[in-house]
Amino acid sequence: xxxxxxxxxxxxxxxxxxxxxxxxxxxxxxxxxxxxxxxxxxxxxxxxxxxxxxxxxxxxxxxxxxxxxxxxxxxxxxxxxxxxxxxxxxxxxxxxxxxxxxxxxxxxxxxxxxxxxxxxxxxxxxxxxxxxxxxxxxxxxxxxxxxxxxxxxxxxxxxxxxxxxxxxxxxxxxxxxxxxxxxxxxxxxxxxxxxxxxxxxxxxxxxxxxxxxxxxxxxxxxxxxxxxxxxxxxxxxxxxxxxxxxxxxxxxxxxxxxxxxxxxxxxxxxxxxxxxxxxxxxxxxxxxxxxxxxxxxxxxxxxxxxxxxxxxxxxxxxxxxxxxxxxxxxxxxxxxxxxxxxxxxxxxx
Amino acid sequence: xxxxxxxxxxxxxxxxxxxxxxxxxxxxxxxxxxxxxxxxxxxxxxxxxxxxxxxxxxxxxxxxxxxxxxxxxxxxxxxxxxxxxxxxxxxxxxxxxxxxxxxxxxxxxxxxxxxxxxxxxxxxxxxxxxxxxxxxxxxxxxxxxxxxxxxxxxxxxxxxxxxxxxxxxxxxxxxxxxxxxxxxxxxxxxxxxxxxxxxxxxxxxxxxxxxxxxxxxxxxxxxxxxxxxxxxxxxxxxxxxxxxxxxxxxxxxxxxxxxxxxxxxxxxxxxxxxxxxxxxxxxxxxxxxxxxxxxxxxxxxxxxxxxxxxxxxxxxxxxxxxxxxxxxxxxxxxxxxxxxxxxxxxxxxxxxxxxxxxxxxxxxxxxxxxxxxxxxxxxxxxxxxxxxxxxxxxxxxx
Numbered sequence: 001x002x003x004x005x006x007x008x009x010x011x012x013x014x015x016x017x018x019x020x021x022x023x024x025x026x027x028x029x030x031x032x033x034x035x036x037x038x039x040x041x042x043x044x045x046x047x048x049x050x051x052x053x054x055x056x057x058x059x060x061x062x063x064x065x066x067x068x069x070x071x072x073x074x075x076x077x078x079x080x081x082x083x084x085x086x087x088x089x090x091x092x093x094x095x096x097x098x099x100x101x102x103x104x105x106x107x108x109x110x111x112x113x114x115x116x117x118x119x120x121x122x123x124x125x126x127x128x129x130x131x132x133x134x135x136x137x138x139x140x141x142x143x144x145x146x147x148x149x150x151x152x153x154x155x156x157x158x159x160x161x162x163x164x165x166x167x168x169x170x171x172x173x174x175x176x177x178x179x180x181x182x183x184x185x186x187x188x189x190x191x192x193x194x195x196x197x198x199x200x201x202x203x204x205x206x207x208x209x210x211x212x213x214x215x216x217x218x219x220x221x222x223x224x225x226x227x228x229x230x231x232x233x234x235x236x237x238x239x240x241x242x243x244x245x246x247x248x249x250x251x252x253x254x255x256x257x258x259x260x261x262x263x264x265x266x267x268x269x270x271x272x273x274x275x276x277x278x279x280x281x282x283x284x285x286x287x288x289x290x291x292x293x294x295x296x297x298x299x300x301x302x303x304x305x306x307x308x309x310x311x312x313x314x315x316x317x318x319x320x321x322x323x324x325x326x327x328x329x330x331x332x333x334x335x336x337x338x339x340x341x342x343x344x345x346x347x348x349x
Numbered sequence: 350x351x352x353x354x355x356x357x358x359x360x361x362x363x364x365x366x367x368x369x370x371x372x373x374x375x376x377x378x379x380x381x382x383x384x385x386x387x388x389x390x391x392x393x394x395x396x397x398x399x400x401x402x403x404x405x406x407x408x409x410x411x412x413x414x415x416x417x418x419x420x421x422x423x424x425x426x427x428x429x430x431x432x433x434x435x436x437x438x439x440x441x442x443x444x445x446x447x448x449x450x451x452x453x454x455x456x457x458x459x460x461x462x463x464x465x466x467x468x469x470x471x472x473x474x475x476x477x478x479x480x481x482x483x484x485x486x487x488x489x490x491x492x493x494x495x496x497x498x499x500x501x502x503x504x505x506x507x508x509x510x511x512x513x514x515x516x517x518x519x520x521x522x523x524x525x526x527x528x529x530x531x532x533x534x535x536x537x538x539x540x541x542x543x544x545x546x547x548x549x550x551x552x553x554x555x556x557x558x559x560x561x562x563x564x565x566x567x568x569x570x571x572x573x574x575x576x577x578x579x580x581x582x583x584x585x586x587x588x589x590x591x592x593x594x595x596x597x598x599x600x601x602x603x604x605x606x607x608x609x610x611x612x613x614x615x616x617x618x619x620x621x622x623x624x625x626x627x628x629x630x631x632x633x634x635x636x637x638x639x640x641x642x643x644x645x646x647x648x649x650x651x652x653x654x655x656x657x658x659x660x661x662x663x664x665x666x667x668x669x670x671x672x673x674x675x676x677x678x679x680x681x682x683x684x685x686x687x688x689x690x691x692x693x694x695x696x697x698x699x700x701x702x703x704x705x706x707x708x709x710x711x712x713x714x715x716x717x718x719x720x721x722x723x724x725x726x727x728x729x730x731x732x733x734x735x736x737x738x739x740x741x742x743x744x745x746x747x
Contacts, residue, residue, distance in 0.1 A: 198496065258359075264350065267350055268350055271350065271353065273496075276422075322742075324742070327424075328424075329422070329423045329424045330357060330359050330423070331357065331359050331362045331423040331424065331425065331428065331603050332359055332362055332363060332366070332424075332427065332428055333423050333424020333425050333426065333427035333428055334424040334427050335421060335422060335423070335424040335740040335741070336739060336740050336741065336742055338719075338738070338739040338740070341718075341719030341720050341730075341735075341739070
């Protein structure tokens with residue numbers, strides 16, 4: 001009679017357990033974490049291959065690849081968490097290139113002591129975001145760092161997508177006369193994070209706008225409108241993104257403050273902290289640049305999509321040797337909307 | 350936003366703008382240059398003479414950075430006729446903080462190992478050795494950005510084994526909260542908390558601007574908003590009575606500023622110089638007496654204080670009274686103040702007095718930019734140079 005006992009591993013104690021150094025050591029504990037948490041949540045045929053990398057079928061079209069690291073604090077915020085954010089961020093980077101996103105990878109740096117229950121919430125949120133987007137997470141990696149050397153969890157995602165023939169979007173294609181369109185309100189993500197960090201509460205909480213934009217972008221591309229450039233105004237906000245395009249294209253821009261929508265709680269929080277919503281991060285908005293004659297139709301297509309119901313034409317591309325992004329203010333004056341100098345810091349007075 | 354949008358109404362702004370344009374007289378009686386000597390030379394003087402010969406100009410200084418910010422952010426210059434010129438004053442707390450004072454804070458954090466708590470935009474102020482509090486932090490110093498003095502007290506309570514120093518800067522607006530914190534620390538017996546006191550006084554700075562030999566190129570002041578809620582309108586009366594300069598206290602919203610400019614234009618046209626109050630919804634003649642008492646209980650005048658851009662100004666800053674010596678970081682730690690001269694090419698002093706415009710400084714926009722500020726006016730977005738760099742440069746190319 002064999003005395004070898006059947007393989008049995010006690011399941012992870014998700015409820016009370018914490019990440020420890022063994023979860024990154026390459027041994028059984030790590031294998032268990034991957035099987036019970038990551039593989040179970042992300043479940044797809046490529047991940048199930050169980051090899052060091054995912055073997056993917058041949059893709060048709062030009063490939064686009066993008067990567068994004070996520071280090072948000074707090075990890076959970078109104079409207080999302082670091083998990084879905086890390087999926088949306090990379091999907092959007094692919095989508096604004098005009099690509100159809102195909103696959104994602106996810107790499108985790110976990111801090112020793114991080115609660116497994118929180119990790120499970122994050123992983124499930126990623127899995128849900130990836131399912132909703134129809135883009136599987138096909139490969140991944142996990143490392144554990146000692147307590148004090150990380151901030152709970154850092155997630156890096158990389159994505160691959162394909163661009164079909166005839167589509168060429170680039171920040172250097174803006175031309176004087178073009179219109180600038182924005183898909184909705186600005187500042188929602190950044191102020192959701194910041195108000196939570198500073199313990200500001202409003203009667204209506206500020207909800208992060210984190211969302212995957214490839215569906216909206218597909219509809220815009222299918223409309224037949226010749227798009228010049230798409231960008232998602234994340235870090236640095238609308239102002240920074242427009243300055244980037246102006247620099248790349250060697251043009252100026254004239255925006256109209258009254259056309260740029262800001263949700264009221266966001267406006268109030270910005271007012272309170274002395275910040276300018278033009279420089280606050282968004283995670284579910286896009287800027288589109290197209291020829292003036294195409295703008296009305298593009299606006300119509302955008303507004304028909306739930307993620308851009310509040311889309312508007314916010315300004316024009318103009319000729320300007322200095323590359324200034326300017327804005328006509330609600331008061332009837334003009335100002336430069338400059339690059340952000342350093343970090344946006346609250347004013348004292 | 351209720352109670353705020355009302356003061357940002359574009360239609361009302363147009364009305365006030367039209368009134369200013371009508372009442373500011375481009376072809377009015379020319380003033381004699383002798384009555385208003387112009388100390389500057391070169392192009393600027395020629396331009397000033399041209400302005401005078403073609404009629405009356407109105408050179409108005411908004412003292413506060415908050416006003417500078419409103420003027421820049423809303424593009425108010427476009428709503429003013431060419432002969433009404435706004436000059437950005439020194440009322441930006443981080444801008445007037447001299448290098449030596451920032452050096453003190455950095456030394457406290459680096460050499461004495463304290464936790465240094467500071468209001469946010471102070472961290473970028475350039476100091477000696479190419480440092481700033483932000484760079485010192487990157488080099489390992491424990492610098493923490495806070496929103497209120499209460500946060501600093503909290504840090505002190507949570508770190509009983511560490512010394513916690515609050516870099517107390519600002520005009521009369523931020524002084525009362527510092528006084529509250531010191532009294533709370535005293536009541537709670539918080540022995541690891543102290544302040545590096547750099548609080549400064551608005552009227553003293555206005556005296557310093559006006560008392561320049563030969564006069565200044567200023568016709569009136571848009572008076573402070575938040576500062577005046579504390580000190581009231583009374584302390585500005587000498588500027589109207591003794592220097593003959595009208596002062597209109599205004600709120601920080603764009604319509605407040607526009608209305609104050611109109612009121613100043615009217616006073617100048619009528620040959621009057623009085624202290625008027627546009628900001629009646631928050632400012633009285635006497636101010637906040639309770640706050641004034643509290644400040645007087647905790648602080649006393651410094652004989653002399655060095656301002657960036659204005660130089661040493663007598664009776665222009667505060668220090669803790671001897672009773673609160675235990676909370677005075679300058680007494681508690683060995684960090685004597687060492688004055689550091691400003692960059693020689695920097696024109697901040699002339700810009701703060703309205704004698705030069707930012708773009709007339711040689712290093713503006715080249716060596717000195719918001720990313721690498723050299724002079725005080727480039728440090729905060731409220732500073733004259735930074736405001737012009739970030740919001741107004743396009744006007745130069747027109």
